Amino acid sequence: MTTPMLEIRDLHVRIEEREILKGVNLVVPKGEVHAIMGRNGSGKSTLSYVLAGKEDYEVTGGEVLLDGVNILEMEPSERATAGLFLAFQYPIEIPGVATMTFLKAALNAKRKANGEGELSTPDFMRAVKEAGSALHIDSDMLKRALNVGFSGGEKKRAEILQMALLKPKMCILDETDSGLDIDALQVVSHGVNALRDPNRSMLVITHYQRLLNHIVPDVVHVFSDGRVVESGGKELALELEAKGYAGFDEVAA
Amino acid sequence: MTMHVPVRLGPAELKLIEQLSAAGAVAAAERLGGAGLPTRRVEAYHYTDLKLLLRAVPELAGAAEAASAPALRVAGAYQLMIANGVVQETGTAPAGVIVGKSAGSVLTTRDDVVTRLNLALTRECLTLDLDGSVDPVIQIDRRTEGAAGHSTSAAKIFVADGGSAVILETYSGSEAAHLGNHATYLALGKGAKVTHITVNLAAKAATHFASNEYHLAEGAQLRTLIINAGGALSRTQLFPRYEGAGAHADVTGLNLVSDGQHSDITMDALHAVPHTSSKPLFKSIARGRSKAVVQGRLVVARDAQKTDAKLMSQGLMLSDEAEILVKPELEIYADDVVCGHGSTCGRLDDESLFYLTSRGIEKGEAETMLVRAFLAELVDPIEDAALNEALTAVIEGWLAGK
Numbered sequence A: 001m002t003t004p005m006l007e008i009r010d011l012h013v014r015i016e017e018r019e020i021l022k023g024v025n026l027v028v029p030k031g032e033v034h035a036i037m038g039r040n041g042s043g044k045s046t047l048s049y050v051l052a053g054k055e056d057y058e059v060t061g062g063e064v065l066l067d068g069v070n071i072l073e074m075e076p077s078e079r080a081t082a083g084l085f086l087a088f089q090y091p092i093e094i095p096g097v098a099t100m101t102f103l104k105a106a107l108n109a110k111r112k113a114n115g116e117g118e119l120s121t122p123d124f125m126r127a128v129k130e131a132g133s134a135l136h137i138d139s140d141m142l143k144r145a146l147n148v149g150f151s152g153g154e155k156k157r158a159e160i161l162q163m164a165l166l167k168p169k170m171c172i173l174d175e176t177d178s179g180l181d182i183d184a185l186q187v188v189s190h191g192v193n194a195l196r197d198p199n200r201s202m203l204v205i206t207h208y209q210r211l212l213n214h215i216v217p218d219v220v221h222v223f224s225d226g227r228v229v230e231s232g233g234k235e236l237a238l239e240l241e242a243k244g245y246a247g248f249d250e251v252a253a
Numbered sequence B: 001m002t003m004h005v006p007v008r009l010g011p012a013e014l015k016l017i018e019q020l021s022a023a024g025a026v027a028a029a030e031r032l033g034g035a036g037l038p039t040r041r042v043e044a045y046h047y048t049d050l051k052l053l054l055r056a057v058p059e060l061a062g063a064a065e066a067a068s069a070p071a072l073r074v075a076g077a078y079q080l081m082i083a084n085g086v087v088q089e090t091g092t093a094p095a096g097v098i099v100g101k102s103a104g105s106v107l108t109t110r111d112d113v114v115t116r117l118n119l120a121l122t123r124e125c126l127t128l129d130l131d132g133s134v135d136p137v138i139q140i141d142r143r144t145e146g147a148a149g150h151s152t153s154a155a156k157i158f159v160a161d162g163g164s165a166v167i168l169e170t171y172s173g174s175e176a177a178h179l180g181n182h183a184t185y186l187a188l189g190k191g192a193k194v195t196h197i198t199v200n201l202a203a204k205a206a207t208h209f210a211s212n213e214y215h216l217a218e219g220a221q222l223r224t225l226i227i228n229a230g231g232a233l234s235r236t237q238l239f240p241r242y243e244g245a246g247a248h249a250d251v252t253g254l255n256l257v258s259d260g261q262h263s264d265i266t267m268d269a270l271h272a273v274p275h276t277s278s279k280p281l282f283k284s285i286a287r288g289r290s291k292a293v294v295q296g297r298l299v300v301a302r303d304a305q306k307t308d309a310k311l312m313s314q315g316l317m318l319s320d321e322a323e324i325l326v327k328p329e330l331e332i333y334a335d336d337v338v339c340g341h342g343s344t345c346g347r348l349d350d351e352s353l354f355y356l357t358s359r360g361i362e363k364g365e366a367e368t369m370l371v372r373a374f375l376a377e378l379v380d381p382i383e384d385a386a387l388n389e390a391l392t393a394v395i396e397g398w399l400a401g402k
Helices: A044-052 A076-081 A099-113 A121-134 A139-143 A152-166 A182-194 A210-214 A235-243 A246-252 B011-022 B026-035 B113-121 B350-357 B363-379 B385-399
Strands: A006-015 A018-028 A033-038 A058-066 A084-087 A094-098 A170-174 A201-206 A219-224 A227-232 B078-083 B097-103 B124-130 B138-144 B150-159 B164-173 B179-188 B193-200 B207-216 B221-228 B233-242 B248-257 B262-271 B281-286 B291-300 B308-317 B323-332 B338-346
Touching: A006 A044, A018 A033, A018 A044, A018 A058, A018 A201, A018 A227, A033 A044, A033 A235, A044 A058, A044 A076, A044 A084, A044 A170, A044 A201, A076 A084, A076 A099, A076 B350, A084 A152, A094 A099, A094 B350, A094 B363, A099 A121, A099 A139, A099 A152, A099 B363, A121 A139, A121 A152, A121 A182, A152 A182, A182 A210, A201 A210, A219 A235, A227 A235, A235 A246, B011 B026, B011 B113, B026 B113, B078 B124, B113 B150, B113 B179, B113 B207, B113 B233, B124 B138, B138 B150, B138 B179, B150 B164, B164 B179, B179 B193, B179 B221, B193 B207, B193 B233, B193 B385, B207 B221, B207 B248, B221 B233, B221 B262, B221 B385, B233 B248, B248 B262, B248 B291, B248 B363, B262 B281, B281 B291, B281 B323, B281 B363, B291 B308, B291 B338, B308 B323, B308 B363, B323 B338, B350 B363, B363 B385
Parallel strands: A033 A201, A033 A219, A084 A170, A170 A201, B078 B138, B124 B150, B138 B164, B150 B179, B164 B193, B179 B207, B193 B221, B207 B233, B221 B248, B233 B262, B248 B281, B262 B291, B281 B308, B291 B323, B308 B338
Antiparallel strands: A006 A018, A006 A058, A219 A227, B097 B124
């Protein structure tokens, strides 16, 4: 049996006194795209932050294996260079940090971790231009400070651009559809679909079914009250859309 | 009846009084003897209590015999040097520059001990007359060399109507507990455009005082960048005077303080006539057990209608023991002005750090990126590439812990 790309075993997480994740179990095999659906406040975003290594959360139990390696003790930067990527629901605006400087630093960090030398400027420019054109990202946008003054759609496209450049093994997309109009949703979805690969897995976290029309998942998990309560094929998303989350709360209870 | 309680004088005050008396500055000596050095009760020195902080004053510096390495080199700059207060001979001046010297100091008299000391003790000043568009960066390199010495210096710069120049002043010297007290008088003619940068790279144990007086005529445009990076105790005083309609200054400054340092930038600005504007922006980065002080006083005269002045101070604390002390003062006598002040202070933003590290960038590098980002606003407007590079090197050196 091959090692799954991501395996979460009985993950318990709390913020201060409140338990947010109450025993999450999830396996994403290599090359598959899984979706997590759940209502607001069910713990979906917490899961994404915990996987990426945000400090504010206390992991009280469980394991997270990325390609067979437990990442819970790793720094966020180590998780990233190990191949994990979180596309943020709300990408952070950082005035004074040029987008290109940031992209180069991120790419070189990954190369350094892999024992490779720094990318030459022409090679770097070429890579950004290629990845950018598919996402309708022009050089004007790249000249600005990181995410500063970007529209909602631009921010999400910039996230996918980073993903395309960093070529992670495991992508977590947190509410990537939020704040997107139909056109932007299509561009972003195309960008994501273009990155589907037998050696890359994705976990698409969403509130609405509509994103899953564009990024069609292999498996859908329903998240409720800090755990996965139901898993199934993509039709599960449609069922959710029809019945709402209420029907699944009873399963949880 | 006012009760006169004699002030107890410490060794620093006694030494200064001795030096003032020897220089024939009887009134200044008496004044210091009566009041002592300013304490926190003197508003302008509220966070920089000189009586407490200035414990010893070295002997007046003699002539410099050897020179240390230049503190900062800028490719293509025209260099002038004042060593231990003495204006040094220089090579051929570039077009539009007349270099000279004259007796005495340059500052306007005011009720301020640092100013008074400079006025009383400075023997000669460097004079610069700049006409037209002066091409190379002009660097005034002020050194205090040899054994620990009390050294005062002065420079007087006139920029003719319509002229433009970039002036860099650097302060450094041998590694000793010097007391430097430096003055600059910079007058901008009508429509003149000047960038004035000062970089305090004084020795670790040194005390550094600098007073910069700016006079802006009609339509004059000034940008300053005042960097305090050296010295155990530093205070840079800025006195911009907006004296002609349309005069504008971006007065910017930066305190970089590490363990054991105390750096102060104090601005006392006067908008004297209608239709002038200023955008003072001061930043401080403090690490270790250190103190950074920013005081900004904006005085708008009664006639100075339509003054537009916005004072901003931002602090970044990189340790729990660091202190950043900020005090704005607005004194507005006109009734049709737009004046404001703001202040922020904090640590590096956790969300931004997480975002950068989540992309594989190591925490230390991510922190450096954010610090650079914090400073970009100050350094980016410096257009001269070689100068920008030199200033960036000063900042990077500090960040790297040098």
